[in-house]
Amino acid sequence: FSERDGLRIGATVTMTEAAESAPVRERYRALADGAEIVGSIQTMNMATIGGNVCNAAPSADTAPPLLTYEAVAVIAGPKGERDVPIEKFWLGPNQTALQQGELLRELRLPAPPPNTGGVYVRQTPRKQMDIAVVGVAVLLTLGQGDRIKRARIALAAVAPTPIRARKAEAGLEGKAASKALFAQAAETATSEASPIGDVRGSAEFRRHLVRVTTERCLQEAAQRARAS
Ligand SMILES: Cc1cc2nc3c(=O)[nH]c(=O)nc-3n(C[C@H](O)[C@H](O)[C@H](O)COP(=O)(O)OP(=O)(O)OC[C@H]3O[C@@H](n4cnc5c(N)ncnc54)[C@H](O)[C@@H]3O)c2cc1C
Known part of the structure; x- marks a missing residue:
């Protein structure tokens, strides 16, 4: 996290790691709220943010927080890297903007203003x-x-x-x-x-x-x- 660039979350960050992260708890509290209720403690220790996003379930618990923080999905693939606003990442139940050979690399969340x-x-x-x-x-x-x-x-x-x-x-x-x-x-x-x-x-x-x-x-x- 930095004030200038906001928060970068790698796709393999687990729910436990996200929920316990100091910058997430302090500045992105809604995301901590979502991450800390995914399944059970065992689920949270295994489930990744990237998996929750790429699963594209309409009920995904990190999805509404990511929408409110206007996260950007950083996608890596054979043709290089591209950014997709999270709102455009989900196309339908279990359908995403990922194309053949592409991976979600990280999520970038701008720093929320004071108050x-x-x-x-x-x-x-x-x-x-x-x-x-x-x-x-x-x-x-x-x-x-x-x-x-x-x-x-x-x-x-x-x-x-x-x-x-x-x-x-x-x-x-x-x-x-x-x-x-x-x-x-x-x-x-x-x-x-x-x-x-x-x-x-x-x-x-x-x-x-x-x-x-x-x-x-x-x-x-x-x-x-x-x-x-
Ligand atoms: C017991 C149980 C309880 C659960 N409870 C909840 C819950 O309370 N709330 C909730 O929202 N979800 C829940 N889930 C659903 C699921 O576990 C979560 O969505 C979890 O975050 C998925 O992460 P994962 O790392 O296991 O992803 P995976 O299941 O491994 O992956 C999901 C999909 O995304 C793809 N994928 C994963 N990472 C990437 C990447 N970086 N780039 C491209 N594609 C990728 C995979 O190929 C797969 O198609 C639960 C699941 C189980 C089994």
Whole structure:
């Protein structure tokens, strides 16, 4: 990590290494939140960030945090190296922008500005060893008078790929943080999700979870931004 270049994470970094890394905990807290709930301790010791990203599961727990930090995927292949914004890396369930012979080499995350707070929350029936019914990451940068300078919201398990909730983000920026504003943004984020129903929950239940989880994440991210 450096203030100028941000964070570089090699693809083979494990969830345990990411979750315990001081710069990740201090500056990229939502990513630590995601990494520290992947499977069990044994899973976290084996599972890599690169594998979680390349698996391209809509429910991947590091995906929403990486979207909020606007990570860039550095891809290496026979024709050299290329950068792909993480939002363009996932093309569908288990489908990525990787072409024949290419590997994900590392992820680069710009340094978040001061007064930024991030959080990731996953909803699952079980506390561990389960995959997200819904996952929400929020990143807020606050200015004077609690004004929201920058808002990022990303959702997992409610679309074919992890997604940004851009309309909800736009509705927050430039306004003072408040309970009512967060409730409205959570409602907007819900309208941006297109979940399917499956064995883990109906589409309607997932929409409900997006609303309540986004609202809680906005409150928590604002708290973390104030404390940063
Ligand atoms: C018991 C269990 C619990 C789990 N719990 C969770 C959970 O809670 N949350 C969650 O998000 N996931 C979970 N997973 C899914 C999975 O373990 C994670 O996504 C993990 O991070 C994958 O990392 P890996 O290193 O094992 O990747 P692998 O499984 O080895 O790889 C996944 C895919 O990506 C490809 N790949 C890996 N690295 C690269 C690279 N650098 N470049 C190009 N392609 C690459 C592989 O070829 C493969 O196709 C769980 C899996 C198990 C078995």
